[in-house]
Amino acid sequence: MNTKNKTNEQKELSFIEKARRTQIVECTIETISELGYAQASLGQIAKRANISKGIISYHFSNKEELLEQVVMEYYLACQSFISPQIEAESSARGKLIKYIESNLNFVNENRKHVFAVIEIVSNERTEDGKLRFAAEHDETIFLPIENILRMGMEEGIFREFSSLSARVMALTIRNAIDGFSIELMRNPQLRVKDYIIELMTIFDRATQKI
Amino acid sequence: MNTKNKTNEQKELSFIEKARRTQIVECTIETISELGYAQASLGQIAKRANISKGIISYHFSNKEELLEQVVMEYYLACQSFISPQIEAESSARGKLIKYIESNLNFVNENRKHVFAVIEIVSNERTEDGKLRFAAEHDETIFLPIENILRMGMEEGIFREFSSLSARVMALTIRNAIDGFSIELMRNPQLRVKDYIIELMTIFDRATQKI
Amino acid sequence: MNTKNKTNEQKELSFIEKARRTQIVECTIETISELGYAQASLGQIAKRANISKGIISYHFSNKEELLEQVVMEYYLACQSFISPQIEAESSARGKLIKYIESNLNFVNENRKHVFAVIEIVSNERTEDGKLRFAAEHDETIFLPIENILRMGMEEGIFREFSSLSARVMALTIRNAIDGFSIELMRNPQLRVKDYIIELMTIFDRATQKI
Amino acid sequence: MNTKNKTNEQKELSFIEKARRTQIVECTIETISELGYAQASLGQIAKRANISKGIISYHFSNKEELLEQVVMEYYLACQSFISPQIEAESSARGKLIKYIESNLNFVNENRKHVFAVIEIVSNERTEDGKLRFAAEHDETIFLPIENILRMGMEEGIFREFSSLSARVMALTIRNAIDGFSIELMRNPQLRVKDYIIELMTIFDRATQKI
DNA sequence: AATGAATGAGCCTTCATTCAT
DNA sequence: GATGAATGAAGGCTCATTCAT
Structure with a gap:
């Protein structure tokens, strides 16, 4: 996906996408607040979200972008x-x-x-x-x-x-x-x-x- | 060495030992203050001290112990x-x-x-x-x-x-x-x-x- | 679809099918000639064709089959x-x-x-x-x-x-x-x-x- | 190690180092000639050399540097x-x-x-x-x-x-x-x-x- | 017919640590 | 005391492929 072009997202598709991004962002917050910045690897975040590591990369082009979010x-x-x-x-x-x-x-x-x-x-x-x-x-x-x-x-x-x-x-x-x-x-x-x-x-x- | 048992060390060894530990601690401070906690690997610290990585492990049983110091x-x-x-x-x-x-x-x-x-x-x-x-x-x-x-x-x-x-x-x-x-x-x-x-x-x- | 069994396809589908395959093949050529074999991922090819990655897998059972084509x-x-x-x-x-x-x-x-x-x-x-x-x-x-x-x-x-x-x-x-x-x-x-x-x-x- | 400063290498130390680099280079040649460029991962090369992946990175700062060699x-x-x-x-x-x-x-x-x-x-x-x-x-x-x-x-x-x-x-x-x-x-x-x-x-x- | 979402394996790299010398 | 060599795990990331819709 690599949501670089955030303009004109369709409603329905955007919904799942948005939900996932929200979920991932929330799990990131959870993970960092619990384990700290250094231990908050994508793996840890994915584990907490019960998803595969790769999917985070699918929704965020970067760990950087995720944290920025x-x-x-x-x-x-x-x-x-x-x-x-x-x-x-x-x-x-x-x-x-x-x-x-x-x-x-x-x-x-x-x-x-x-x-x-x-x-x-x-x-x-x-x-x-x-x-x-x-x-x-x-x-x-x-x-x-x-x-x-x-x-x-x-x-x-x-x-x-x-x-x-x-x-x-x-x-x-x-x-x-x-x-x-x-x-x-x-x-x-x-x-x-x-x-x-x-x-x-x-x-x-x-x-x-x- | 593993300086857990610090009792009864000979004087001479203790001196070099002390000097090294001091040097390593100082380089650790230097490194962390410049690169931050996450980037301050033992490798970076050793490089700054112009010593081998192994020697840090020799004088400190752990990275943990070094930071504690x-x-x-x-x-x-x-x-x-x-x-x-x-x-x-x-x-x-x-x-x-x-x-x-x-x-x-x-x-x-x-x-x-x-x-x-x-x-x-x-x-x-x-x-x-x-x-x-x-x-x-x-x-x-x-x-x-x-x-x-x-x-x-x-x-x-x-x-x-x-x-x-x-x-x-x-x-x-x-x-x-x-x-x-x-x-x-x-x-x-x-x-x-x-x-x-x-x-x-x-x-x-x-x-x-x- | 998995175009292994190409016998007896309806005409109309076959037409769209052919067009897509042609388009994909052409974009593959474009991509490889520009980025080289190693960099020519299905993602890159799909991006060049302005289609989703999945559709390539739909028309070709394999990357292998695509390249063979x-x-x-x-x-x-x-x-x-x-x-x-x-x-x-x-x-x-x-x-x-x-x-x-x-x-x-x-x-x-x-x-x-x-x-x-x-x-x-x-x-x-x-x-x-x-x-x-x-x-x-x-x-x-x-x-x-x-x-x-x-x-x-x-x-x-x-x-x-x-x-x-x-x-x-x-x-x-x-x-x-x-x-x-x-x-x-x-x-x-x-x-x-x-x-x-x-x-x-x-x-x-x-x-x-x- | 990261042999960027190749000047004035000591003889004895340089020997093991040289031997390893030679071995790794040879296994790289072996691997590429057998599996081709794309399949020649550091993992494959290491396996062929019966060494750990990490050691290649220890002797060569990069895969790039290895291939250049x-x-x-x-x-x-x-x-x-x-x-x-x-x-x-x-x-x-x-x-x-x-x-x-x-x-x-x-x-x-x-x-x-x-x-x-x-x-x-x-x-x-x-x-x-x-x-x-x-x-x-x-x-x-x-x-x-x-x-x-x-x-x-x-x-x-x-x-x-x-x-x-x-x-x-x-x-x-x-x-x-x-x-x-x-x-x-x-x-x-x-x-x-x-x-x-x-x-x-x-x-x-x-x-x-x- | 087509899509986006998701997976899982593999990639290169970094790192703390161990160890023979 | 000190070193370089080596390991193995983990990190972020890419990718071909699968699948529900």
């Missing part, structure tokens, strides 16, 4: 979950708190997927040894937070942030969120709600004027 | 760098700030080693797929921070922390520190000093009463 | 192109020259097909590793040339040929013709006419008395 | 066998005859190796689909023959050759030689001596003035 689906799902909630807030402070809360809620409701994406993003490399997903990360991920910080400064409710300290704050928030995901895998019976409240508190305090 | 040396070095600085502080607030500052300074001065340890700790797994170094983490790593928080509460200068929220704070601080290391690898010309000050500020604010 | 069609086309021209010549010398000329003209006008056949004949093997088409070669291919040589000897215009030296001459002529095809693929803007004249000259001289 | 050794052996014999001849006619004779003798004495090289040269392709060894071929192979033809023209004993007809003659001679190799594989009990004499006769006649 896992990451992309995460981005889309995450954004469509989070964006409306942030936009619904009018104040910068509200937006920041909501950013943290909605992200953590998303993580909580998509534990395995988020964890798998972290594994992929921090391990998958190009042929020349560089992290494949590192580049896109920076601006896509940090800018939204920095924008909120800037907005809060203009509103006069956040303390002063230089461009560096805004970046540090953005990084620290992201690290807290990703770290939550990792902790959640290690310790699934975590009291999520309280955890979320605590993180909201931390960063609310960290950004307030005086 | 990398992690252990980090813990020892880190603790002996940090502990005195914290103990020199008398107040909880001073200790917390110093904890962050000294950790970040250690990271800055041992970038590759710290990064390699993060790679190892977050990737190395046992045969059954569980993270090998996850277990030790908890008490060794988080307790010191939690102790400082408790102390600050008793002093009446930190806000109230439940045992959960202390753990969340400890986690968030560790995530910030480890995240600093990762950012430092991605972006080596980072303005370290300002970054450190900013992180100190964040967590100082996050812990203050009111 | 390519070879067979070549033999038929070649013979029906060449035979009349040779038979039109009365003298042995005329026949020999015509054999070479008409063969080379056929090659020139059917470059890809001839090249594909050479690729197949020299690569396609049975399970036990023997060249599949080697056997048929001998008598079908060499005999006609040897017959002309014998005729020329009887006429007294060719030099003496033992049965071995007739075979060598036949082989050499075939090698020259097949080599022409290969050269033509490597170097499509070859000055064909002059090349043909030159080869005719070579073998005319090589067979003359004194 | 087979080809290179042929070129060196062939040239050192043939060149002196041709240089020993003073006349162009003598050189041409000797060229053919010595080449055929070399083929006869190195049947499998020569056949394997033909298989490799006509099948091994680069990633972009072009024959890997085609380029070097032309000038390295044809020029020597063309030089002899030119020399014979200047001596006044060969007939006139345009640059095209010289190339055609060179091609035809090479095709005759390579074809001899193929015929020899198909038919090992060929009467070699007579075959050689016959080919010498053919091309002697084909080049003579009138």
Whole structure:
């Protein structure tokens, strides 16, 4: 198949195809979240899906493409979950708190997927040894937070942030969120709600004027 | 050799032995920090050390043991760098700030080693797929921070922390520190000093009463 | 379908069937001549024909059978192109020259097909590793040339040929013709006419008395 | 090992290494000559050598490098066998005859190796689909023959050759030689001596003035 | 008549590990 | 102490073939 030409897929055929791709993507998430990036071979994934190895290659031209799909689906799902909630807030402070809360809620409701994406993003490399997903990360991920910080400064409710300290704050928030995901895998019976409240508190305090 | 039975080794042998192990450990750090956990094969490490692959197996019974050594040396070095600085502080607030500052300074001065340890700790797994170094983490790593928080509460200068929220704070601080290391690898010309000050500020604010 | 039992097929089906087979055979020729024997997978052939892989298996019970078809069609086309021209010549010398000329003209006008056949004949093997088409070669291919040589000897215009030296001459002529095809693929803007004249000259001289 | 730095190999170590490489090269020749290029997988070669597949990769960085070695050794052996014999001849006619004779003798004495090289040269392709060894071929192979033809023209004993007809003659001679190799594989009990004499006769006649 | 989906074997390669020297 | 040689398993991928629809 090698779904390179994704335009104009027929409905019925596309259905089975889509179902398989979905299944494979889900098993990939399952496998990575359970065994980690390094152990998640196509063989392992196929075994978990009860299909032959070859069929994965049939639906995805590459292991690379498969992992990319896992990451992309995460981005889309995450954004469509989070964006409306942030936009619904009018104040910068509200937006920041909501950013943290909605992200953590998303993580909580998509534990395995988020964890798998972290594994992929921090391990998958190009042929020349560089992290494949590192580049896109920076601006896509940090800018939204920095924008909120800037907005809060203009509103006069956040303390002063230089461009560096805004970046540090953005990084620290992201690290807290990703770290939550990792902790959640290690310790699934975590009291999520309280955890979320605590993180909201931390960063609310960290950004307030005086 | 298989350095499991380390008792009663002759002095001379021990010296060469030590030198080799040190060399191998250093090249492992170099390799992992440059290529990442997954690409750091014994072959790559040996090539970097200009030695044969076999010699690594001679000095370390396992790849596992080698990586363990990398992690252990980090813990020892880190603790002996940090502990005195914290103990020199008398107040909880001073200790917390110093904890962050000294950790970040250690990271800055041992970038590759710290990064390699993060790679190892977050990737190395046992045969059954569980993270090998996850277990030790908890008490060794988080307790010191939690102790400082408790102390600050008793002093009446930190806000109230439940045992959960202390753990969340400890986690968030560790995530910030480890995240600093990762950012430092991605972006080596980072303005370290300002970054450190900013992180100190964040967590100082996050812990203050009111 | 499995066109092993070709007897008593309905007319209409046979028509579509024929068209498909022709199309597939042509795309096979195209593919092999462009990518070579080893790279000419059914997938590649199907892609070039804009059909599914399965349909090839539907019309040909085997890849083997498909390649056989390519070879067979070549033999038929070649013979029906060449035979009349040779038979039109009365003298042995005329026949020999015509054999070479008409063969080379056929090659020139059917470059890809001839090249594909050479690729197949020299690569396609049975399970036990023997060249599949080697056997048929001998008598079908060499005999006609040897017959002309014998005729020329009887006429007294060719030099003496033992049965071995007739075979060598036949082989050499075939090698020259097949080599022409290969050269033509490597170097499509070859000055064909002059090349043909030159080869005719070579073998005319090589067979003359004194 | 990956023998990229072939300079300054120690004697003793180099010995085993050399022996293995030689053994592997020989088994490769054996395998290709018996099963053909397409069937000659590393697995087949290893089986024939009674060694593990991995060891071939240990001594050769690539299958590509292994095949290149087979080809290179042929070129060196062939040239050192043939060149002196041709240089020993003073006349162009003598050189041409000797060229053919010595080449055929070399083929006869190195049947499998020569056949394997033909298989490799006509099948091994680069990633972009072009024959890997085609380029070097032309000038390295044809020029020597063309030089002899030119020399014979200047001596006044060969007939006139345009640059095209010289190339055609060179091609035809090479095709005759390579074809001899193929015929020899198909038919090992060929009467070699007579075959050689016959080919010498053919091309002697084909080049003579009138 | 045709298709896409699926399989299973085989391919080249990498790797941790073992071992004789 | 150290090395190069060797193994065997596993990895990602390709392919001819089969089959339900």
